[in-house]
Amino acid sequence: MIALVFLHSVSMQNSLCKMLEKLDVFSHVYGAQSVGHCLALAEKYPQSIGFYSVSQSSRNLASRYWLAVGNKDEEALLAFSHNASGFVKSPLEESQVLNAIEHVKTKYHFYERDFQFNMLVKGLCEQYGVSEPALLATLRQQLNKSAQPNVVGIRAENGWCCLNPAEIKWIEAAGDYMCVQTLSESYVVRTTLCELL
Numbered sequence: 001m002i003a004l005v006f007l008h009s010v011s012m013q014n015s016l017c018k019m020l021e022k023l024d025v026f027s028h029v030y031g032a033q034s035v036g037h038c039l040a041l042a043e044k045y046p047q048s049i050g051f052y053s054v055s056q057s058s059r060n061l062a063s064r065y066w067l068a069v070g071n072k073d074e075e076a077l078l079a080f081s082h083n084a085s086g087f088v089k090s091p092l093e094e095s096q097v098l099n100a101i102e103h104v105k106t107k108y109h110f111y112e113r114d115f116q117f118n119m120l121v122k123g124l125c126e127q128y129g130v131s132e133p134a135l136l137a138t139l140r141q142q143l144n145k146s147a148q149p150n151v152v153g154i155r156a157e158n159g160w161c162c163l164n165p166a167e168i169k170w171i172e173a174a175g176d177y178m179c180v181q182t183l184s185e186s187y188v189v190r191t192t193l194c195e196l197l
Helices: 010-023 035-044 073-081 094-128 132-147
Strands: 002-006 028-031 049-053 065-070 086-089 152-156 159-163 168-174 177-182 186-189
Touching: 002 010, 002 035, 010 028, 010 094, 035 049, 049 094, 065 073, 065 094, 073 086, 086 094, 094 132, 152 186
Parallel strands: 002 028, 002 049, 049 065, 065 086
Antiparallel strands: 152 159, 168 177, 177 186
16 A cells, blocks of 8 residues: 655654554555646545645545545535545554554455455346346345354264264264264264254
C-alpha cells in the first residue's frame, strides 16, 4: 500500500511522513508539495491511502480512502461529511495513526471482497444466461443444503471424535454401549441408539 500526505503545515507533513516510514506499514510514502502534485499522485495511485488536512477542498483531493489530519472536532465533522475514513488529531501519536490505518485497511479489504464478489456474480449471470436474483437464490439454496453438518460427533473411550456418516458401516448394540463400525475403525460409545440417531 502507498501513503499520500498533503498537509497545510509543512513541518507536520514532514513529521507524519517520517512516522509513516518508521512504522513500515506502506511500501512507499509520498509527500505532496502542492494541490496539483497531490491530485497527480492520487490519480497515479488510486488505491493509496491519503493523509490530508481538513478543508473545503479536501473532497477534491481525497483518494478513495483518506484520513483527515486536524486539531479540532469541527474539522473531524467536516472531514466525515467529505467521506473521510478516519480522523487523526494532532499532536500525532503512533498508536493513533496505526489504529486509523488498520481501520482503513479493513475497509479496503471489504471493498475489494465486495468488488470481486460482484464481478463473479456478473460473470456467472452472463455465463448461464440468468438474472442476478435467480442466481443468488440458487446459491442461497445450495448454501443451505451444504450448511447442514456432515459429521457425527461421538464420545468414544479415548475422547470426542467426528465421523463422516458416509463412512459408518453399521451400529451394533452391546448392553449400555453402542459399537460404531466405520470403514477403518471401531468405536465403543456409551449412549443409547436413540441418542446416537
